[in-house]
Amino acid sequence: MPEQGDSSRLRSRTRAREGDRGATPRKSPWQIALAALARREYGRAELERLLRRKLGAGEDPEGEFAAEAIPDEIARTLDRLQAQGFLSDARMAQAWTRSRGARYGRVRLRQELARKGVEDAAISAALPSADEEGRAALALWQKKFGRPAETPQERARQGRFLVARGFDAEVVRRIVNGSANEAI
Secondary structure (H helix, E strand, O other): OOOHHHHHHHHHHHHHHHHOOOOOOOOOHHHHHHHHHHHOOOOHHHHHHHHHHHOOOOOOOOOOOOOOHHHHHHHHHHHHHHHOOOOOHHHHHHHHHHHHOOOOOHHHHHHHHHHOOOOHHHHHHHOOOHHHHHHHHHHHHHHHOOOOOOOHHHHHHHHHHHHHOOOOHHHHHHHHOOOHHHHO
């Protein structure tokens, strides 16, 4: 049988837990950034947006991070992550194109990376070559359609499918016209 002191300690711990729900301590920008980078690669601009969103002004009732100090703290955190090799636009662009390159063409990949704030030099270095893009487009076309189009409407539908995925218009034309095997 529990002693009187044991049950009161248990009740006070339970009350403390119940009263503290939602009042978790604020994580630092460094902790948030490392947790995000442990899940996947981020570019500097994308990680900065994530940190700004998570550390937004007015969210901390304790005032642990002053609103005017947040941008400076984020910038210092990002600089430190880059200096230690945890953050790299080039590495992020490579990982992004590697994971999506079989399904999407150079145009779409370039747009997505630019929207994420990756520098043009890193994007250009990460994009697949024209030959690789042609092989990916042909493989995707074969998986989706498997046979050449018999009507102009079907050819247009197949072309729209590939163009919508960001493949180069010349590559798409060769594939839907049936001359892809010689050119790719």
